Amino acid sequence: MTQTWDVVIVGGGLAGYVAANYLMNTNLSILILEKGKSIGGRARTNKMNGQYFNLGPHALYKKGKARHILEYLGIHLNGKSPKLGGILMEKNVEYTAPFSPLELFTTGLLHSKERLEWIAILLKISRINPEKLANQTFQQWINQVTQSKTIELLLYTLGRLATYCHAPEKISASVAVSHIKDAMGGVLYLDGGWQTIIDQLHNKAIVSGVHVQSHTLVKQIECNHTEDPFKLALSNGEEIFGKYVICTTGPHELIHMLGETASLPNRDFLAQITPVKGATLDVALTQLPNPKKLFAMGITDPLYYSVHSTYARLSDHSKNAVLHVFKYHHLDENADGPSVKNELEQFLDRLQPGWQQYVISRRFIPDITVSQRLPQIGDELKLQCSKTEIPRLYMAGDWTSPHSILAEGAISSGKQAAKEVILNEERQNYANYDGRVSAI
Numbered sequence: 001m002t003q004t005w006d007v008v009i010v011g012g013g014l015a016g017y018v019a020a021n022y023l024m025n026t027n028l029s030i031l032i033l034e035k036g037k038s039i040g041g042r043a044r045t046n047k048m049n050g051q052y053f054n055l056g057p058h059a060l061y062k063k064g065k066a067r068h069i070l071e072y073l074g075i076h077l078n079g080k081s082p083k084l085g086g087i088l089m090e091k092n093v094e095y096t097a098p099f100s101p102l103e104l105f106t107t108g109l110l111h112s113k114e115r116l117e118w119i120a121i122l123l124k125i126s127r128i129n130p131e132k133l134a135n136q137t138f139q140q141w142i143n144q145v146t147q148s149k150t151i152e153l154l155l156y157t158l159g160r161l162a163t164y165c166h167a168p169e170k171i172s173a174s175v176a177v178s179h180i181k182d183a184m185g186g187v188l189y190l191d192g193g194w195q196t197i198i199d200q201l202h203n204k205a206i207v208s209g210v211h212v213q214s215h216t217l218v219k220q221i222e223c224n225h226t227e228d229p230f231k232l233a234l235s236n237g238e239e240i241f242g243k244y245v246i247c248t249t250g251p252h253e254l255i256h257m258l259g260e261t262a263s264l265p266n267r268d269f270l271a272q273i274t275p276v277k278g279a280t281l282d283v284a285l286t287q288l289p290n291p292k293k294l295f296a297m298g299i300t301d302p303l304y305y306s307v308h309s310t311y312a313r314l315s316d317h318s319k320n321a322v323l324h325v326f327k328y329h330h331l332d333e334n335a336d337g338p339s340v341k342n343e344l345e346q347f348l349d350r351l352q353p354g355w356q357q358y359v360i361s362r363r364f365i366p367d368i369t370v371s372q373r374l375p376q377i378g379d380e381l382k383l384q385c386s387k388t389e390i391p392r393l394y395m396a397g398d399w400t401s402p403h404s405i406l407a408e409g410a411i412s413s414g415k416q417a418a419k420e421v422i423l424n425e426e427r428q429n430y431a432n433y434d435g436r437v438s439a440i
């Protein structure tokens, strides 16, 4: 049966659900189509043997826009902030990470002159307006602010932690520094994982009349650049119609769904967007061999380790530990699964020797998209207000926000796309009303 909806949202991840939650109190009929069997996209959490595994390490900026938007929507974010600091590793040598005031003065990584320089740089970051750095890469900015090789490495490490991007020569300084600023405000690890955000958004949407259809891939979005609704061809053979479409897939899927014939002036830009990727080893243990080691990063090797369950309830058994080991892939990297797995396991061996004997569950994903866009200089000029240049087709998702990526980008763009739909409706209602008044 042919169905017509006011708004069809393609994708049931954070961006799609935030858009739906902003739209649900309008009179518009809303349908979310999700190709996966379950909802949540990359914010989903899998329960394995009583342990809650996010898809790799997930931390929400405490002072970011995403938290603010979620709280505005009535989403409860229960969890705790990990303590600042931990270990930085250079090959086999361990240093105290100079991320908190005490550690700044005790770390052997920096000599006394560098300590003062590092404090000055952290202060500079906290005061800087990142938008002023729009014309340079993160590497160019770092070369301007320090001559010290160690501080340069520290800034790369902090950049990876805050953005997941391991390409300082490519990533725009403006986005990198803006995310570092957010990260310096602390993060939250969530009880029950990020699925709790999705489930709350989903329940609110359903109660308000939003329809959600999972296991349904949108194959094609047909638009004829007129006032006619979009026609969407689905994997189950159905065709549905939508006055507005909010697409939250990646940029390449969007191009594919629109096909060659759609006039899309931004097509070349969308086609060259590259994702930020990494490898994750998610592990649940009955106990930590070394309970003092809770956070570590490689300084020269792009590696991350953190025990999330110390701060968030991620297991049905309070004594179990849930941790994530992660490798940030470089853009040109061809992830070789077995050797990356070995690298991550060896990193964990050094931090938690003998961990293998305590394993309850583990999951290794060699090559996963963390964010759909590695933000580059000038992107913000092409990504304006979730618009696609096709009227009534809006894009949302972690790649579509001009100034942010990750969940920050996904959540702000979901809100923005919904706002555009509402504005368009208001404009149209006003025009209709004006027309009726003139006719009288």
Ligand SMILES: Cc1cc2nc3c(=O)[nH]c(=O)nc-3n(C[C@H](O)[C@H](O)[C@H](O)COP(=O)(O)OP(=O)(O)OC[C@H]3O[C@@H](n4cnc5c(N)ncnc54)[C@H](O)[C@@H]3O)c2cc1C
Binding pocket: 010, 011, 012, 013, 014, 015, 016, 033, 034, 035, 036, 039, 040, 041, 042, 043, 055, 056, 057, 058, 059, 060, 061, 216, 217, 218, 219, 248, 249, 250, 253, 278, 280, 368, 369, 370, 371, 396, 397, 398, 399, 405, 406, 407, 408, 410
């Ligand atoms: C390992 C890892 C660690 C991360 N850590 C953090 C972190 O610490 N902090 C942070 O802020 N962010 C983090 N992120 C990023 C964050 O999870 C994502 O940015 C966010 O979840 C993306 O939401 P989205 O809605 O834009 O995209 P998605 O979650 O990908 O949602 C898009 C949805 O669209 C569906 N879809 C695609 N094509 C179609 C189609 N044709 N038809 C129907 N449905 C379709 C997909 O199945 C998917 O469910 C991490 C991600 C990963 C993978």
